[in-house]
Amino acid sequence: MPTVEEMRAQEVWNNCAIRSAFSGVVGGGLGIFMGFLLGALDNPLMHDPDMSAKKQFIFTAKQMGSRSWSNCKTFALMGLVFSAAECVIEKARAKHDVTNTAVAGCVTGGAMSARAGPQAACYGCAGFAAFSVLIEKFIDRHS
Amino acid sequence: MAANNSPLPAGVTKEQAFGMAETEMEYRVELFNRLSQTCFSKCVDKRHVSSGLHLYFYGSRYKESELNMGENSCIDRCVSKYWLVNGLVGQMLSAGGQRPM
Numbered sequence: 001m002p003t004v005e006e007m008r009a010q011e012v013w014n015n016c017a018i019r020s021a022f023s024g025v026v027g028g029g030l031g032i033f034m035g036f037l038l039g040a041l042d043n044p045l046m047h048d049p050d051m052s053a054k055k056q057f058i059f060t061a062k063q064m065g066s067r068s069w070s071n072c073k074t075f076a077l078m079g080l081v082f083s084a085a086e087c088v089i090e091k092a093r094a095k096h097d098v099t100n101t102a103v104a105g106c107v108t109g110g111a112m113s114a115r116a117g118p119q120a121a122c123y124g125c126a127g128f129a130a131f132s133v134l135i136e137k138f139i140d141r142h143s
Numbered sequence: 144m145a146a147n148n149s150p151l152p153a154g155v156t157k158e159q160a161f162g163m164a165e166t167e168m169e170y171r172v173e174l175f176n177r178l179s180q181t182c183f184s185k186c187v188d189k190r191h192v193s194s195g196l197h198l199y200f201y202g203s204r205y206k207e208s209e210l211n212m213g214e215n216s217c218i219d220r221c222v223s224k225y226w227l228v229n230g231l232v233g234q235m236l237s238a239g240g241q242r243p244m
Contacts, residue, residue: 094217
C-alpha cells in the first residue's frame with residue numbers, strides 16, 4: 001500500500017501546471033544541449049588569418065551560445081505546450097490512451113507552426129502528432 | 144463501560160440497538176466494497192474497458208503501479224456519481240415508503 005508521502009507526491013505530480021513546467025524545463029535543457037551540439041557542428045574552426053585563435057574561439061562560443069538559447073526557448077515552449085495539452089486532455093477524457101498523445105501532439109505542432117499560416121499549421125499538427133505517437137510507442141515498448 | 148452515556152430511544156433495548164448498529168455496519172461495509180469494485184472495474188480494469196481503439200494487451204497486465212491521471216479523474220467521477228445515486232435512491236425509497244408501493 002502506498003504511504004502518505006507517496007500519495008502526496010503523486011497528487012503533486014498529477015497537477016497539470018507543475019507537470020508542464022517540469023516538461024518545459026526538461027525541454028529547455030534538451031534545447032540547450034542540442035543548440036550546443038548543432039552550433040559546434042555548424043561553425044567549424046576555420047583557419048582565418050584575420051582573427052587570432054582566441055578571438056575565433058570567442059566568436060564560435062558566442063554563436064553556439066545564441067543558437068543554444070534560441071533552441072532552448074523553442075524546445076522549452078514545445079515541451080510545455082505538449083505536456084500541458086496532454087495533461088488537460090487526459091484529465092478531461094478520464095482515459096489513458098494514445099489519442100491523448102496524438103491530439104496533444106497536433107495542438108503543439110499547430111501552435112508552433114501557426115505563425116506560418118494555416119496550411120503550415122495543419123502540416124505541423126499532423127507531423128508532430130505522428131512523431132509523438134511514434135515516440136510514445138517506442139517508449140512503451142522498451143519500458 | 145460507563146453506564147448510560149447516551150440514553151437509548153424509548154422502546155429500544157440495548158440488544159436491539161446493537162442489532163441496528165450491526166446492520167448499519169454491514170450495510171456500510173457492503174456499500175464500500177461495491178463502490179470500490181464498481182469503480183475499479185470501470186476505470187482501472189482493462190478487461191472491461193470499451194474504447195474506440197483496440198486494447199493493446201488482453202488480461203490484467205499493468206504497466207505501472209501508480210494511477211495515471213486518466214484513471215485518477217475517472218475514479219473521482221465514478222465515486223462522486225455513485226455516491227450521488229446512492230443518496231438519491233435512498234431519498235426516493237424513503238419518500239416512496241410513505242405511500243403504499
